Amino acid sequence: METNTASGFKAGGKQVSLAELAALVPDGASISLGGSFLHRGPFALVRELIRQGRRDLELIKQSPGYDVDILCRAGALRRVRAGIVAMEGNFGLAPWYRKAIESGSVQLEEHACASLTAGLRAAAFGVPFQPCGGLHGSRLPELNGWKCLDDPYGGGKPVWVIPPIRPDFAILHASEVDAAGNVRIAGTYHWDRIMSRAAGSVLVTAERVVDDAVFKQAPEATVVPYFMVQAMAIVPQGAWPGSCWPDYAIDYPAVERYLEPGDEALARHLEAAPETREAAHA
């Protein structure tokens, strides 16, 4: 029987609608989003947060692009902690992110991808800081107030240490889940794994649900075990307009249309998203 002493998410009944999943994220929450640039981000959930009018979110991701841009465009962000931000795939810089940072409407904590990972590792490992290789000569440590420690064992060189970065939620888009909430990702999992270990809770959207026998036949392929997953939604095409290997590639024309200026273009983009059709049919 479940008690409030449990650390994980043992209970069943985790599968909810996309709207219900997004509703678990309150205003002001810090969210770590899986994937990289236009690849396998939880973009349907990001759009649902916008539809629900979420505000003052903190986005934590080594390489955000479309997700940070559309959240800036919708005025949903308070702060970004990121390593590298771009649309990529020939689309260059992320224009609404750029405007938000240049105007000061969104606060930036600029990282190297690896220093953000180090902060997530500190949280994941349960330690007060995590050494990060490199960074010597960069002005980023000074900018962020990071400390440099001597090797306490006397042998090595000084090392920069990064404080913990503990997102309220890791939000991942996966290839497959089973009914219990185990998670598989085809291809690279980018930084999804360390995000899931660092965060207070893991929310998952997935292309499909498969029988748990599939997971038991190859447990080493499971990136996140079910007891770490708070809730999940089945959202086919959930990474649109990005890719989700091997199911679909980037929808370049859709990204091009997203980049058209104006509130109407954003509204058209949100309406064109695959999850709106799913919801209409549900």
Place this chain on the structure above:
Amino acid sequence: MPDNRTAGRPAAASASSSTAASWSPFSYIVVNLARFIRPGEITFSGVNSTFPMLACLLAKRAYDWDFVYINVAGGVDPEPGHIPLSSSDPVLAEQSASIFANEDFYDLCTRGRMDLTFLGAAQIDGEGNANNSVIGDWHRPKVRLPGGGGGAVMLPTARRACTWRTEHSRRTFVPRLDFRTAAGGFHGVVTPIAVFVKRDGRLALQSWHPESSLEEVRERTGFDFDAAGAGPTAPPTAAEERTLAALDPDGRFEHDANVTLR
């Protein structure tokens, strides 16, 4: 966007239609990046890195030796079914026998076993340090750039790091960076008109595009550099030309890159 870009491509045939081996500004950057790759070495290409992706794929196919090619899509010596517009596209892990994910290749680099990595840079100074963060003051940016990314950790820890710029100007090759995102100094830098290598802690000119000159490189570079021993860059080999033409058969990458000599 690809559908439109496939249609119009004025510069498409420039490399393949010339009779003698010669450079286009596009082929100059791709091939000279590929020439930094060495046999047997672990070599990485990342996000926002179309030129290094093409250079790695070219080196795999044009040279009679092999190396370990890893990339941000997790691929290890992949055989992609097509060449993607996005240099982090998961197609770059096709036919890979393992997935070497993001944490893996950063850790490989910081423990000193990344032989060669390619990294982007908006501004480069005479020591080969990079600004990827901001034009203007960090707190009051004129232009907010992509950010720290790989460079701040990889540039000082990789055995060698190389970069490219499609614009060779005093805006990009500066005496003083607006912000030093990454120190450690590039081993090599390729532009449409020049190839620099690090010598005694500074970028030195190795060679220039045969249609450019030492004077032009000096005129368009904002820092002083040593040019001892530099001369015109050796033309592309038949294998390099043939391989690049096969990687970009319809000229889409060359058209999108839109690189000009001046």
